[in-house]
Amino acid sequence: MASEKKSVVVFSAHSGDFVWRAGGAIATAAQRGDDVHVICLSFGERGESQGLWRQEGMTMEKVLQKRREEATNAAEILGASTDFLDLGDYPLHVDDEAFNRVVDLLRAYQPHTILTHVANDPYNRDHNMAHETLLRARMVAQAMGHQTENPPIGAPQVLMFEPHQPEMCGFSVDLLLDITEVFDTKRRAMECMGAQSHLIEYYTDLAVRRGVQAVRNGGPKSITHAEAHARLFPVVGRELV
Template identity: 55%
Template sequence: MTEKTALVVSAHSADFVWRAGGAIALHAARGWKMTVVCLSYGERGESAKLWRQPGMTLDRVKVEREKEARAAAEALGVADIQFWDLGDYPIDLTQDAFYRLVDLYRAIHPAFVLTHSKEDIYNHDHPAVTDFAQHARITAQAHGHNPHQKVLGAPPVFLFEPHQPEQCNWKPDVLLDITPVWEKKRAAIECMAGQEHLWEYYTRVALQRGAQAARNSDKKITYGEGYQAVFPHVVESLA
């Protein structure tokens, strides 16, 4: 039996926790190999609590952010977490990093991809990363790119929720029940000590998406995550 794999392309080292921790934990619990790529540590723009400590340095911030993210990944059951250290505010999405991501697509052949919204007026790193991730996906599908390798198929791409969705033209069309793994996501959230102010915010988001998921189904759902699909769903039945 072929191992099922999925890829999460996270701009900063906490994004995968707030926005996709439930999906990661849910699939990991079902035996999927979840790969998370943190392109940046979020060391400049998303580490204010750390920078308030006396004598803090950029290198120390990176160390702390990686420590937090690794602990969160362990709580979620992530099989492989990678830190590419491409800078922050702004992120530097180099050509070398681009082809590294193409190679990763071809190495793991993910069944689906999770990444950022197409717009985010509050954080330009996020839409830059989703464009980067999807461009790499397209290149990994090209038969003329490294033709000795097996080309990537057509994994669906789901865009996870931005911090202020209404301002980012993001509208969920997939609601995922994460109730069975909520405790794992909450544990991962609490690993992100540098952004403690977001713990309750993303708990409220999960409750809201859970309420929406319950209303759009016949299931009892308490916690949920919302996603926006990039491509049409290809199905064999509408039931």
């Protein structure tokens, strides 16, 4: 029997985060036939566009345009839609209007699963802001008394994708996602992100290391690439797995 089509939301602080940290998860879900939506709070134009700012004659307008193009192209390759809220970065600030927009998007997309950042990244507080905003918006989007055009959402699982320095963020892996079949797709998406091209090889190597760990933790030997994620809420089941 065909599996039920699901809705997946990826909640990204900056326009590169969803590619590096969840590109395999996005491509896997899209390949399965799920609807995948990326909500991107910022283009990372100030703090995460070093490759652009080093170019002569660069302006904020040019950076914003390039970052939008990069993220849009990457999302299309992965199979996801994109919503850009353009809230600025370093620091990221989510005002009431933006927060209500997030709630509306969650209700419109009715996600079964949400992927986002860890709660505490000491190096990048924008990631913390994204995590807290997502949890608050998830709470409000569930409230029957918060009446909007779309109905309340259920209780979607939230998975935190791997941060750049996991040990410093208290990140503990409980899902090694096999992305072997879609890694070439993730790699092509990463290659769209010219403003941070130095990260391509880093996240390629990381996927290989996580693939080795996946095999050592009982996965089939065919796994060559994986992504690490951590569930925020308990998994409900009838078997000890």
